[in-house]
Amino acid sequence: MSDVTIIGMPRSNLTRTVRIACLEKEIPFAFSSRNVQPPGHPPTPELLRNNPFGKVPVLTHGQFVLYETAAICRYIDDNFPGPLLRPVHAEKAARMNQWISVAMTRLDPDIIRNFVIPMFFADDVTRRDPAFTTRMNEMTDRIRHDLSALDAAYGDGWVCGDRFTIPDMMIMPMIHYLNAMPGGPEMLANAPNVEDAFARFKARTSAAQTDPLLPEKLLKSA
Template sequence: MSAVEIIGSPVSSYVRVVRIAFAEKGIPYDFRPAAPHSADVDAIHPMGKIPCMRHGDIELFESKAICTYLDKAFPGPKLIPDDALGAAQVEQWISFVNTVTDPAIIRQYVVPGYIIPGMAQKAPDRACIEAAMPNVDKQLGILEKAVTGRTWLVGDTLTLADINIFPILAGAVRFPESAAAMAKYPNLKAYYDLHAQRPSVRDTAPPLPKG
């Protein structure tokens, strides 16, 4: 069968999740940079979102579905545990992070506060940032509790649960208010600092804006 193609932008946190997962499994892929709602993406995702995947005749959208296919179709370390409780706990964290943590930190703080104004060469949106910070802080506090006394969110090895929070924490440490909030949570900061050194995480860091 032909190589797997991952379609999406290198700056997307969800695309980064998939790319980290492929790297951790040791499965090579062709990366096809594409923006949301571009023709390549619209051909696969009904809402034009990224990431998308193509593998021969197989097309998939949604990061969790792509990662599940990866984990079940290819050899390499299991990213979703085989046991019922471990698999459920991984699912629990992915669902929570995608529906609660990502909206709070990425969609309501990083993107409208910094990324969109930056693309228009405008100053950060202070009103948006101030409104978002209480929830950013709350989410970081929840993750602090989840990783206290643990190296991994679930069980005693890397899983898709950890992979789903790495890009969000990378977004949090990049901007001053959320970086200051992270500094209040020593276990979360230590967890992030440790895992940020993984080649899969380092090698998928989004390009920084010019200037």
């Protein structure tokens, strides 16, 4: 037993990223959602003890506690035997770091925080608010731009070529949510390399085992 526990929420895209990293690394781990706040609630004292910023995922490995998705993925890759989650060649490794940074600082805010989450939780009054529609249209334009850059990156299979690496584990769960939102499939249709990568992602065991089982009807009507 590796004594690794991932703390997070099943529907959190970044929690899914680190669960995928553990599965791809082929290390046994426990997954715990105990004492993690439901969406929209303040962080619980238990979570704040592990992460003062109140976010998931958190990894515990024995007494060692680590937060921040990129740090957790790198720790998993560096500290356990198993398939490499990163390229070996220096230029490709640098490219991987570039995409980790883009995924965390641009794609996650654009796709998840500023589009999927507001769309998902908007009530009827909000949906009828023209300011909300304007904001969502602006985000759609931004995401279309993000997808065109991603599409060029996915031309060789995954962002670092033929190996499924850490940034793919971050980006593909975001694409999963985008694809389930109204307008998402249309946005993805303009990024065929990303669509193709998403189809290959869904066929992986690690993706199937971490599928957030989205309530399709709810999302399509969001």
